[in-house]
Amino acid sequence: MTEVTMTVNGKSVSRPVRGNELLVEFLREQLRLTGTHVGCDTSQCGACCVHVNGELVKACTMFAAEADGAEVATIEGMANADGSLNVIQQAFQDHHGLQCGFCTPGMVMAAAALLKDNPTPTEAEIRHYLQGNICRCTGYHNIIKAIMAASGQDAGKIAAE
Structure with missing residues (x-):
């Protein structure tokens, strides 16, 4: 297990991750941010798209440990500050x-x-x-x-x- 720290939707989070744990698994299972979906397990469908350091990434193609120190934005962070839709x-x-x-x-x-x-x-x-x-x-x-x-x-x- 490796400890990773990243900023997800503006909040700093630190958690231990397995070496083969995908970013999509980390977001869904450890952080309970289930808006990032797993659709195909082959990086073909785009249901798992998030932003990492401002770039679009398919979260099923990136290990959680690779996001150590990164800024990650998920669909849960897209709404306006008052909770209304962007x-x-x-x-x-x-x-x-x-x-x-x-x-x-x-x-x-x-x-x-x-x-x-x-x-x-x-x-x-x-x-x-x-x-x-x-x-x-x-x-x-x-x-x-x-x-x-x-x-x-x-x-x-x-x-x-």
């Missing part, structure tokens, strides 16, 4: 960018990373960026609309599929 979360709700909700935390985390790097992405840029995130329910159309709306663009210009 602009991306609200856009997903307003534009029906979710159905079952399993992929939604990873999609929101990916959208936040995209909008940090590219505040007004085109539809094509959004679709390209989300290639690492799988949704089995929505068909992506409303997810794209939600991200366009969160960027302040007219989501109505997305053609119906």
